[in-house]
Amino acid sequence: MLHLAARTEEGWGAWAVTCMDEILLDHAHCEKKAASTAVGLIFRYQDVPALAIPLARLAREELEHFEAVVEHLRRRGLEFGRLRPSAYAARLMAIVRPREPERLLDTLLCCAMIEARSCERMQLVAEALELSGGDSELVALYRGLLASEARHHNDYLGLARDLVPEDSLRSRLQAIAQHEADVIAHAPAEARLHGAAQKSTTA
Numbered sequence: 001m002l003h004l005a006a007r008t009e010e011g012w013g014a015w016a017v018t019c020m021d022e023i024l025l026d027h028a029h030c031e032k033k034a035a036s037t038a039v040g041l042i043f044r045y046q047d048v049p050a051l052a053i054p055l056a057r058l059a060r061e062e063l064e065h066f067e068a069v070v071e072h073l074r075r076r077g078l079e080f081g082r083l084r085p086s087a088y089a090a091r092l093m094a095i096v097r098p099r100e101p102e103r104l105l106d107t108l109l110c111c112a113m114i115e116a117r118s119c120e121r122m123q124l125v126a127e128a129l130e131l132s133g134g135d136s137e138l139v140a141l142y143r144g145l146l147a148s149e150a151r152h153h154n155d156y157l158g159l160a161r162d163l164v165p166e167d168s169l170r171s172r173l174q175a176i177a178q179h180e181a182d183v184i185a186h187a188p189a190e191a192r193l194h195g196a197a198q199k200s201t202t203a
């Protein structure tokens with residue numbers, strides 16, 4: 001269960017596979033950022049030792065995902081390089097309250113929602129690739145990543161669950177999931193894993 005407050009709009013996956021090169025490059029950046037965020041939390045919360053090992057494991061997996069996506073880029077004759085980040089994560093994280101201990105709880109829940117949305121979007125890409133008879137190795141890549149991203153969602157939720165009573169966790173998760181749904185619903189139309197589909201101009 002991914003706790004998403006709203007599903008991605010119909011047709012996003014079919015559109016995403018028409019700009020797969022850009023989606024893949026953005027995806028590589030997302031995996032790199034996911035690893036970096038987990039390592040950053042280990043640095044920031046050295047006084048919360050329960051975070052260290054789960055986040056180290058998660059960061060290692062995200063770096064493996066990063067390597068796998070970069071290898072796929074190279075198979076397509078492309079190379080990893082700079083890309084302007086989509087505004088999704090920054091807009092999502094705007095809900096994080098500035099003071100501890102709320103800051104840690106909100107950050108973990110935002111990370112959980114990023115994992116959930118990434119998992120949903122990767123599934124949509126995999127399904128659309130299969131439907132369009134696309135690159136079978138790419139389908140295998142996305143299918144292989146789904147289980148990890150769903151687990152990461154649960155990992156972050158589990159770490160948050162250790163901080164507050166269950167009812168407090170539930171209500172804050174619901175608020176952050178609703179905020180995430182608003183952020184993704186207002187994402188600009190661009191070829192990003194967390195972007196919106198470019199609408200066809202033809203009637």
Ligand SMILES: [Fe+2]
Pocket residue numbers: 031034061062065145148149
């Ligand atoms: Fe990942």
Ligand SMILES: [Fe+2]
Pocket residue numbers: 034062115148149152
């Ligand atoms: Fe992940």
